[in-house]
Amino acid sequence: MSILVNKNSRVLVQGFTGSEGTFHARQMIEYGTQVVGGVTPGKGGQKHLDRPVFNTVKEAVEETGADVSIIFVPPPFAADAIMEAADAGIKVTVTITEGIPTQDMVKVREYLKDHETRLIGPNCPGIITAEEAKIGIMPGFIFRKGPVGVVSRSGTLTYEAVDQVTKAGLGQTTAIGIGGDPIIGTSTLDAIKLFMDDPDTEGIIMIGEIGGSMEADAAYWVRKHGTKPVVGFIAGQTAPRGRRMGHAGAIIGGKADTAAAKMKIMTECGIHVVESPAHIGETIAKLLK
Amino acid sequence: MKLIFKIHSMNIHEYQGKNILKSYGVAIQEGIVAETPEKAVEAAKELSKHTGTKLWVIKAQIHAGGRGKGGGVKLARNIDDVKALAKKMIGMTLVTHQTGPEGKVVHKVLVAEDVYYPGESNIKEYYMSVLLNRQTGRNVIMYSTEGGMDIEAVAEKTPHLIFREEIDPAIGLLGFQARRIAFNLGLSGKAFKEMVRFVSALYTAYVKTDSSLFEINPVLKTSDDRILAVDCKVNLDDNALFRHKDYMELRDLAEEDPAEVEASKHDLNFIKLDGNVGCMVNGAGLAMATMDIIKLSGGQPANFLDVGGTANAETVEAGFRIILKDPNVKAILINIFGGIVRCDRVAQGVVDAYHSVGNITVPVIVRLQGTNAEEGKKLIDDSGLKVYSAITLQEAADKVKELVG
Numbered sequence: 001m002s003i004l005v006n007k008n009s010r011v012l013v014q015g016f017t018g019s020e021g022t023f024h025a026r027q028m029i030e031y032g033t034q035v036v037g038g039v040t041p042g043k044g045g046q047k048h049l050d051r052p053v054f055n056t057v058k059e060a061v062e063e064t065g066a067d068v069s070i071i072f073v074p075p076p077f078a079a080d081a082i083m084e085a086a087d088a089g090i091k092v093t094v095t096i097t098e099g100i101p102t103q104d105m106v107k108v109r110e111y112l113k114d115h116e117t118r119l120i121g122p123n124c125p126g127i128i129t130a131e132e133a134k135i136g137i138m139p140g141f142i143f144r145k146g147p148v149g150v151v152s153r154s155g156t157l158t159y160e161a162v163d164q165v166t167k168a169g170l171g172q173t174t175a176i177g178i179g180g181d182p183i184i185g186t187s188t189l190d191a192i193k194l195f196m197d198d199p200d201t202e203g204i205i206m207i208g209e210i211g212g213s214m215e216a217d218a219a220y221w222v223r224k225h226g227t228k229p230v231v232g233f234i235a236g237q238t239a240p241r242g243r244r245m246g247h248a249g250a251i252i253g254g255k256a257d258t259a260a261a262k263m264k265i266m267t268e269c270g271i272h273v274v275e276s277p278a279h280i281g282e283t284i285a286k287l288l289k
Numbered sequence: 290m291k292l293i294f295k296i297h298s299m300n301i302h303e304y305q306g307k308n309i310l311k312s313y314g315v316a317i318q319e320g321i322v323a324e325t326p327e328k329a330v331e332a333a334k335e336l337s338k339h340t341g342t343k344l345w346v347i348k349a350q351i352h353a354g355g356r357g358k359g360g361g362v363k364l365a366r367n368i369d370d371v372k373a374l375a376k377k378m379i380g381m382t383l384v385t386h387q388t389g390p391e392g393k394v395v396h397k398v399l400v401a402e403d404v405y406y407p408g409e410s411n412i413k414e415y416y417m418s419v420l421l422n423r424q425t426g427r428n429v430i431m432y433s434t435e436g437g438m439d440i441e442a443v444a445e446k447t448p449h450l451i452f453r454e455e456i457d458p459a460i461g462l463l464g465f466q467a468r469r470i471a472f473n474l475g476l477s478g479k480a481f482k483e484m485v486r487f488v489s490a491l492y493t494a495y496v497k498t499d500s501s502l503f504e505i506n507p508v509l510k511t512s513d514d515r516i517l518a519v520d521c522k523v524n525l526d527d528n529a530l531f532r533h534k535d536y537m538e539l540r541d542l543a544e545e546d547p548a549e550v551e552a553s554k555h556d557l558n559f560i561k562l563d564g565n566v567g568c569m570v571n572g573a574g575l576a577m578a579t580m581d582i583i584k585l586s587g588g589q590p591a592n593f594l595d596v597g598g599t600a601n602a603e604t605v606e607a608g609f610r611i612i613l614k615d616p617n618v619k620a621i622l623i624n625i626f627g628g629i630v631r632c633d634r635v636a637q638g639v640v641d642a643y644h645s646v647g648n649i650t651v652p653v654i655v656r657l658q659g660t661n662a663e664e665g666k667k668l669i670d671d672s673g674l675k676v677y678s679a680i681t682l683q684e685a686a687d688k689v690k691e692l693v694g
Contacts, residue, residue, distance in 0.1 A: 075528060075531070076531055076532075099528045100528060101499055101526055101528045101529035101532070102421060102499075102501060102526050102528065102529070103496060103499050103526070103529065104529075105426070106421070106426055106427060106428065106458045107458055107459075109426035109427075110426070110427075110457075110458050110459055137628070137629065138628060139627070139628035139629065139659060139660060141660070142659065152574070153574060154572060154573060154574020154575065155572045155574065155575075156570075156571055156572030156574065156575040156626040156628070157572060157574035157575040157577075157578050158574075159626045159628055159659065160575060160578070160626055160658070160682065163626075163658060163659070164682075180573060180574070182421055182423050183421070183423070183426045207574070209574055209577060210577070212423050213423075213424065233578070235574050235575075235577035235578040235581060236577040236580075236581070237580075237581040237584065238562075238564075238577075238580045238581055238583070238584045238589075238590050239577055239580070239593070240560075240562065242387075243560055243593075245560065245573055245576070245577050245593055246558050246572075246573025246574075246576060246577075246593070246595045247573045247574070249423070250573060250574075250577070259581075275581075275585060276581070276582055276585050276682075276683075276686065277578040277579075277581065277582060277682060278582060278681065278682035278683040278686055279683075
């Protein structure tokens with residue numbers, strides 16, 4: 001088992017024929033992901049990477065039975081692409097695109113309320129179920145099948161955690177990068193709930209950063225409903241107030257969104273908080289022994 | 290996946306923000322910007338012709354709040370005052386609670402009309418901002434009867450005096466919502482109508498300009514019941530600048546840290562801090578985590594630097610040059626997790642950059658992990674340079690401790 005995606009997921013690439021879409025679609029296929037086709041408006045009917053290209057997501061879903069999509073569409077058109085996926089009945093849509101205007105995402109969030117679609121991202125590395133399906137841009141070779149679920153707001157820091165888990169002799173069920181923007185489709189808590197319900201996931205790693213209240217929300221839920229050990233790390237313990245640290249969402253606004261405040265709440269809620277990002281792997285390994 | 294030249298924040302001056310508000314029909318305290326005392330005098334005369342004002346407020350234009358307390362807002366009673374105050378203010382270093390102890394040099398002043406004139410009704414200051422509620426993903430208008438002061442202090446002492454009106458993005462601000470705001474602020478008659486119009490225009494401006502924050506403090510009710518924006522802080526969403534190319538011109542490089550401006554030319558995301566260990570990392574989250582590990586190892590991070598998805602010789606060289614401008618830097622930690630980026634290429638980039646920068650006297654620690662990490666480490670170890678290699682994050686941390694801890 002795993003969460004959200006697996007070897008049976010039928011994946012569509014939106015922005016298939018662009019350079020990013022092409023590069024990463026090829027990597028995803030090499031990993032073993034079932035990429036069943038792609039969408040590039042105006043290029044319908046062509047073949048790309050031996051797979052059919054469609055003009056619309058709806059048409060692609062009808063022809064291929066796709067249930068998951070990944071979006072590499074440039075920022076001005078990305079919000080529209082997400083809503084098109086939702087309209088076509090895609091179950092999970094992963095948006096890699098960085099730099100989508102916030103007001104566009106306000107509309108997307110509202111639109112998705114009336115749809116079944118789960119959005120992951122935007123501005124994220126994607127989701128991977130180890131040794132089954134990679135729907136994202138992460139380096140596949142660092143993942144091994146195993147008992148640890150990983151949820152994180154960042155890209156390379158996720159790889160760091162995953163690599164430590166693998167080198168500690170464990171592996172991952174699913175790793176999900178939820179993205180660093182102010183508005184994202186899947187929260188830390190959403191992912192934690194899914195991992196708690198997944199029989200194969202025995203422990204969870206939750207990586208957060210300064211800004212917002214997602215980690216605190218997740219921590220309070222874990223205190224009440226958690227059934228598995230959770231290891232937590234918050235990046236930005238040394239970040240100054242009022243400066244945005246790369247991610248649009250990573251800015252300390254109030255007292256509650258500093259790293260120290262989040263770490264305190266998480267600890268109080270029974271999460272195993274590590275101060276150093278170098279100790280993520282060994283801590284989960286000890287807990288799962 | 291970047292479409293435009295990326296900058297990490299888009300703050301603009303009060304006078305620029307007011308121009309934007311005015312263009313959307315938001316009533317403002319009128320003013321004219323000036324860069325010399327002579328121009329300030331001309332501005333004052335011109336302003337009196339249009340508005341009839343007999344007094345003038347001279348306001349320092351810097352990207353920071355708290356100007357009044359720092360001496361950056363002064364009332365001029367006559368034209369000689371205007372000249373004297375402008376002369377004193379232009380070129381001065383203004384220190385406020387938002388500038389840091391080093392302060393900011395004032396290059397421009399806004400000569401504004403006096404709006405606190407006496408009259409029949411009481412003058413009253415309110416607070417109003419428009420921003421995103423991250424929990425709900427909707428825009429919210431936040432407002433208070435307690436204007437003209439630090440809103441965080443209000444939130445702490447009298448939270449019941451802060452109100453919120455959340456807006457449905459599909460429908461926009463509704464009439465009853467605008468009226469509720471005006472009622473909650475205790476307004477009636479002409480001032481009530483003016484406030485409803487003010488709020489509606491403000492929300493329209495916020496959405497149409499793709500702003501990420503409007504903060505109007507104070508919103509003023511004048512003694513003749515007009516509602517005006519007396520000050521404003523406008524932050525534009527840099528992700529949306531492709532829709533507003535004209536706003537790019539509003540960027541004032543003089544207000545930004547020169548090292549950060551230089552970094553943005555190379556598409557590097559850099560923030561200067563005041564520690565002793567420089568760092569260069571791929572990815573914002575890992576960059577923050579690297580700063581944390583520097584602190585845990587006994588050092589202090591000198592900067593945040595995210596080189597993004599392409600860590601090559603050119604970006605590494607630019608990063609080196611920017612970090613080395615800071616005399617406090619005693620060591621540099623490069624931390625790259627190679628995914629798509631290959632570590633051996635990054636290592637070669639570091640070696641090449643090291644040679645082309647020349648004269649690097651501080652120790653450099655290079656931690657490479659991921660694709661071809663071993664090959665990268667070998668390249669560093671064989672280079673003969675004063676560069677230490679590391680593979681695990683703990684090894685890098687230990688090395689930092691050894692050098693500066």
